[in-house]
Amino acid sequence: xxxxxxxxxxxxxxxxxxxxxxxxxxxxxxxxxxxxxxxxxxxxxxxxxxxxxxxxxxxxxxxxxxxxxxxxxxxxxxxxxxxxxxxxxxxxxxxxxxxxxxxxxxxxxxxxxxxxxxxxxxxxxxxxxxxxxxxxxxxxxxxxxxxxxxxxxxxxxxxxxxxxxxxxxxxxxxxxxxxxxxxxxxxxxxxxxxxxxxxxxxxxxxxxxxxxxxxxxxxxxxxxxxxxxxxxxx
Ligand SMILES: O=C(O)c1ccccc1N[C@@H]1O[C@H](COP(=O)(O)O)[C@@H](O)[C@H]1O
Numbered sequence: 144x145x146x147x148x149x150x151x152x153x154x155x156x157x158x159x160x161x162x163x164x165x166x167x168x169x170x171x172x173x174x175x176x177x178x179x180x181x182x183x184x185x186x187x188x189x190x191x192x193x194x195x196x197x198x199x200x201x202x203x204x205x206x207x208x209x210x211x212x213x214x215x216x217x218x219x220x221x222x223x224x225x226x227x228x229x230x231x232x233x234x235x236x237x238x239x240x241x242x243x244x245x246x247x248x249x250x251x252x253x254x255x256x257x258x259x260x261x262x263x264x265x266x267x268x269x270x271x272x273x274x275x276x277x278x279x280x281x282x283x284x285x286x287x288x289x290x291x292x293x294x295x296x297x298x299x300x301x302x303x304x305x306x307x308x309x310x311x312x313x314x315x316x317x318x319x320x321x322x323x324x325x326x327x328x329x330x331x332x333x334x335x336x337x338x339x340x341x342x343x344x345x346x347x348x349x350x351x352x353x354x355x356x357x358x359x360x361x362x363x364x365x366x367x368x369x370x371x372x373x374x375x376x377x
Contacts, residue, residue: 159366161326161359162333164216164312165340165352167195167293174208176349180356183333184214186240189222189230193293194345195337203233216240216258220291227253240283242292247276256280258312262287263298273308281332282307286315295338297321300328319354323362334359 165177166186177185187202188195197205206215217230220243231237231253241250242260250257259279261272264287273282284303288294297316310332313325318339325334338344340351 156370159363159370161331161363163356163359164333164335165337165355166216166218166314166335167193167337167341167345168205168347169195169197169201169345170347171205171208172349173347174205176347176352178210178213180349180352181360182213182352182356184216184238185209186216186218186335186337187234188218188293189226190218190220190242190291192290195293199229199233202230206234206237214238218242219245221245224252231255238280242283242285250276251278258283260285260292260314262292263302263315265299265302267302269303269307270305277309279309281310281312283312283314283335284331293337300325303329317355319351319358322355322358323365326359326362326366 162183163181164184164186165182167188168174168177168185174185187197187205189202190196202217209215215234215237217234217237218240219227239253239255239257240260241257250259257279258281259276260283261267263284269282285292286294286296286298288296295316303311311329312333312335313329313331314335316338317325317334317336322334336355340347340355342348
């Protein structure tokens with residue numbers, strides 16, 4: 144009897160794929176355009192001072208329009224437990240994005256998957272942050288701006304020099320013209336954009352959404368060419 148175990152066939156490396164979150168959607172047309180552009184996740188802002196803010200009722204309606212496998216993300220800034228509960232009632236499958244001054248305990252209290260936004264400035268230690276909030280799905284890195292975010296400002300990506308200890312969502316001033324550089328420099332798990340897909344503050348553009356997603360796919364394709372050249376090298 145032949146008991147030898149045949150060698151497993153060599154696996155081709157998994158292609159690099161940067162996930163895409165399009166944030167600040169506020170109309171049914173925005174949702175349709177984001178899904179058609181190929182977004183993996185879409186963000187709804189539940190922060191009244193924002194030009195992209197939606198009501199809880201609008202969140203309920205917009206999130207019900209999503210097809211399977213497109214993740215709704217609800218962006219909150221210092222929301223009360225009651226406001227968080229109302230958001231989850233409207234959108235029970237939401238991932239929460241905490242973009243304010245919430246403590247680790249406040250982020251974990253709802254018992255939902257969440258992203259912790261970090262407003263990047265010199266001296267921020269991502270590893271320390273990740274250790275203080277290990278149940279976050281990812282750190283979402285945004286520029287340090289007046290207010291809490293969504294300012295369309297790029298931060299210095301060299302501040303992410305070390306391993307962040309959690310998956311990174313790169314955000315802050317991204318658009319179709321710079322997202323490839325961001326992916327090449329940072330190699331984030333995902334990229335996130337709001338201002339860069341708008342024709343005016345708070346008004347989304349289907350064309351800019353498509354251009355952004357296409358730029359991400361092209362950046363990934365370039366990385367995959369390099370990976371396969373490296374793998375196939377004699
Ligand atoms: O969009 C907003 O108005 C907003 C308000 C408060 C906190 C965060 C906000 N937006 C988020 O900020 C990042 C970066 O946005 P941008 O691409 O630089 O405009 C993103 O997650 C926005 O959804």
